[in-house]
């Protein structure tokens with residue numbers, strides 16, 4: 001069987017690419033090994049798919065080559081995707097921080113992408129295992145469980161490594177390596193962080209407690225919730241900081257501002273001295289009560305339990321510093337089963353920023369999460385899938 005374009009991976013990026021290439025008049029075959037179509041879209045955003053973000057900026061992406069994503073994101077924009085969603089009459093709303101969700105179900109986004117593929121007469125082969133790919137003439141030969149398939153262009157849209165039980169594999173990285181392309185080592189990102197036993201002994205029992213915070217790690221500061229879990233820390237603020245923690249090699253502490261609405265914590269502590277209250281009781285006005293007490297015991301090693309008025313000024317200054325930047329050193333992450341995205345991937349220096357084609361391998365394209373472009377939490381990763389898939393769909 002010969003077609004113009006074979007797309008491996010029927011997820012967000014692959015479906016977008018296939019529909020666009022098909023509508024340009026290319027013959028397109030989409031292959032995927034997982035029985036359910038676009039399962040990650042289906043489970044995303046709590047079943048409502050946070051499909052893009054109105055406040056998108058290139059700075060919302062991590063990569064070894066940070067400017068690479070600009071071209072694709074400006075060629076196929078947030079507005080373009082919203083127009084597509086509107087064309088298919090999918091009701092949606094903005095939840096918070098520019099995040100757009102379906103009102104009803106993420107299945108509507110899948111149905112929309114399938115309809116776009118059908119408009120491009122895309123052919124399907126799924127579920128179908130792919131044994132390997134090879135150069136053949138000026139095109140590619142793809143070995144499948146239903147025999148060999150041939151195409152001039154091959155688009156790898158096989159995603160990253162998160163949630164292996166719904167079909168994630170390292171296939172895309174292996175193809176890149178097979179063709180001599182560099183891969184930035186993949187790591188789980190947007191992922192809950194694990195804490196060492198001495199931390200868990202204090203905070204693990206508070207699992208479920210959460211508080212407003214500013215979290216960061218060698219990068220931007222995220223004003224969102226931090227959640228305590230029985231294995232460590234989670235919540236949107238921590239998930240966001242986790243990507244930067246991973247990018248920094250896991251060596252830097254995560255800094256959590258426990259008093260995001262208090263600019264000058266030292267003055268706030270000083271002015272709260274009269275009245276005989278303790279630090280824990282003061283903090284319990286801003287933070288969950290049991291967390292406030294555990295934090296005071298842990299950080300103060302039992303020396304901060306006297307009334308505030310009895311604590312020396314230098315101690316209050318130290319407490320203020322720690323409240324505004326609680327330095328937490330994670331022991332690791334909860335891994336790919338709990339991560340939302342994969343940091344790293346096919347090195348973007350190997351790819352053309354306008355088309356996603358491998359510069360040294362004409363006809364070979366990489367789109368979506370398999371590429372070393374990783375978005376923040378909040379619809380940014382889908383937008384990258386749409387934009388990069390669209391660019392390859394225009395060129396393949």
Ligand SMILES: Cc1cc2nc3c(=O)[nH]c(=O)nc-3n(C[C@H](O)[C@H](O)[C@H](O)COP(=O)(O)OP(=O)(O)OC[C@H]3O[C@@H](n4cnc5c(N)ncnc54)[C@H](O)[C@@H]3O)c2cc1C
Nearest residue numbers: 009011012013033044045050159167171368369379381382
């Ligand atoms: C729980 C969860 C919730 C998420 N929620 C959001 C959200 O609300 N907003 C957002 O922006 N991002 C979200 N993400 C991230 C987002 O889902 C991904 O970034 C996006 O799906 C990547 O698209 P992709 O097409 O590159 O890869 P995928 O969507 O992962 O698709 C890859 C496809 O390739 C197939 N494949 C893999 N290996 C092979 C192989 N060897 N042979 C054949 N086929 C193969 C897979 O079966 C899959 O269908 C979420 C992720 C998770 C895990």
